[in-house]
Amino acid sequence: MNRVVSALVIGLLFGVGIALSGMANPAKVLNFFDFAGTWDPSLAFVMGGALLVTTIGYAFVLKRPAPIFDDQFHLPRKRDLDLPLIAGSAVFGIGWGISGYCPGGAIPALGLGKADAWLFVGSMIAGIALARFAQQTFAARTVPQTS
Amino acid sequence: MTEFTPWLSLLGGCLIGVSTVLLMAFHGRIAGMTGIVSGLLPPISNDWAWRAAFLIGAIASPALIFVTTGYTVPFESPTPTTWLVVGGLIVGVGVHFGSGCTSGHGVCGMARLSRRSIVATLVFMGTTAATVFVVRHVLGGF
Numbered sequence: 001m002n003r004v005v006s007a008l009v010i011g012l013l014f015g016v017g018i019a020l021s022g023m024a025n026p027a028k029v030l031n032f033f034d035f036a037g038t039w040d041p042s043l044a045f046v047m048g049g050a051l052l053v054t055t056i057g058y059a060f061v062l063k064r065p066a067p068i069f070d071d072q073f074h075l076p077r078k079r080d081l082d083l084p085l086i087a088g089s090a091v092f093g094i095g096w097g098i099s100g101y102c103p104g105g106a107i108p109a110l111g112l113g114k115a116d117a118w119l120f121v122g123s124m125i126a127g128i129a130l131a132r133f134a135q136q137t138f139a140a141r142t143v144p145q146t147s
Numbered sequence: 148m149t150e151f152t153p154w155l156s157l158l159g160g161c162l163i164g165v166s167t168v169l170l171m172a173f174h175g176r177i178a179g180m181t182g183i184v185s186g187l188l189p190p191i192s193n194d195w196a197w198r199a200a201f202l203i204g205a206i207a208s209p210a211l212i213f214v215t216t217g218y219t220v221p222f223e224s225p226t227p228t229t230w231l232v233v234g235g236l237i238v239g240v241g242v243h244f245g246s247g248c249t250s251g252h253g254v255c256g257m258a259r260l261s262r263r264s265i266v267a268t269l270v271f272m273g274t275t276a277a278t279v280f281v282v283r284h285v286l287g288g289f
Contacts, residue, residue, distance in 0.1 A: 004200045006173050011201035014166035014178060015208025019220040021159025023249075024209070027223035028149040030289075033279040040149045046160035047253065053164025054258035061168060062259075067175030074175050075259070076246070081266055088245025089252070093271035095241055096249075097278025099226050099234030103180035103242060104250035107202060109222060111209040116224040120235045127239015128181075129188055135243070 003069045015108035021046040024109040026100025026116075033097060095127075149221075167254055170201070179251020181242040225289040245271070 022028040022042050031040035066072055096102050101109070101120045109117040167178040174197055176183075183201055186192040209220045226234060242248045245267055247256065252271075256264020282288045 003174070004196050007170075007197035007200035008204040010166050010169045010173065010178075011204025012208050012211060013162055013169070013204075014201070015205035016212060017159045017162030017164075017166060018205070019159070019209050019212055021156045021163065022149070022152060022221070023159070025149070025221050025223060027225050028221070030225065030279055030283075031149045033276045034283055035276065036280060036284055038148050040151055042149075042152045042156040045153045045156040046163070049157045049160025050163040050167065050254045051160075051258055053161050054167045054254055057164065057168030058171060058255075058258050061172045064172075067171065068173045070175040072175060073171065074177070076177070076256075076261070076263070078246070078263060081263060084244040085246060085263055085267055086270055088241050088243065089267040089270040090241070090245075090274045092238055092241025092245050092248060093274030093276075094278045095234045095237030095239075096271065097275040098230055098282065099238065100224065101234070101238065102249040103184060103238065104248060107180055107184070108205045108208050111206040112220060112222050114222055114224065116226075116228075116231060117222075119228065120224075120231050120238075123232045123235025124239040124242075125184065125188065127236040127241075128185055128243045129239075130236070131240040131243035132185075132188070 006069065014104075015111065017050075018105055018108040019111075021049075023102070023105040024112070026105075026109075029096075029102070029105065030100040149223075163250075163254065167250075167258075171255075177251055177255045179247050179255055181246075181248045181251055185243070227289065230289070241271075 018024050023046060028040055031038050032043040062073060099120055103124060106117060106121050110121055170176050170178045183198050186198050187195055212218055212220060252264040252267040257268055
């Protein structure tokens with residue numbers, strides 16, 4: 001129960017940060033990237049603030065043997081720069097540039113009750129499911145048969 | 148045009164940072180929205196409860212802000228419906244193969260100086276800016 005309540009409060013804090021920062025506002029996000037037009041540099045301050053706090057905070061937290069509600073830290077193990085990482089990130093940017101929504105901005109935007117945000121998140125989830133299905137189908141075909 | 152809001156954006160960014168650090172300190176998890184959402188899609192991971200709670204909290208946040216301060220979170224979505232759906236699908240496919248988005252790579256990964264996250268962030272920031280340029284200044288769109 002403590003775990004769930006704590007995750008709820010941390011999620012709330014995350015959403016408040018996103019909402020106040022302007023990341024939940026697609027027009028503001030698009031303007032941040034529009035250097036040649038209506039440029040709004042605000043989001044550089046979001047990234048700066050978030051990175052400053054996280055870099056310092058992680059340095060302390062990750063020195064501890066384990067988190068409070070778990071027996072280990074779950075950190076990504078991959079190290080190599082592979083094609084899915086680079087191509088996937090490039091593709092994500094195209095979608096972000098078309099829509100103005102990134103996943104972290106879109107989820108708190110759902111709480112504004114605007115149809116556009118729900119439509120975006122529905123499409124995004126369909127995209128993740130589609131990608132996962134394609135990956136599994138492809139992986140199943142290319143796994144060498146061992147008998 | 149949107150108003151330049153350096154202080155509010157800095158405050159919001161710091162709160163995102165505090166939340167990210169707390170999620171690691173209490174749950175040992177990366178505060179990446181892609182990973183959190185993906186774990187709730189079938190096959191649903193057995194640690195779905197904290198993920199669902201985090202998402203519910205995030206979705207409730209604009210209401211909390213309004214109730215406590217009376218501030219309405221600004222929201223304007225200029226992309227036409229068809230392109231919004233296309234954009235959503237593209238984002239979903241991209242973040243799945245790219246293993247993360249702005250929160251996971253751009254904040255959590257960069258803060259750990261992960262080489263993969265630094266490269267991913269540079270790549271998606273680059274293609275986002277290029278896409279906005281093409282949509283707005285080449286195609287004359289939204």
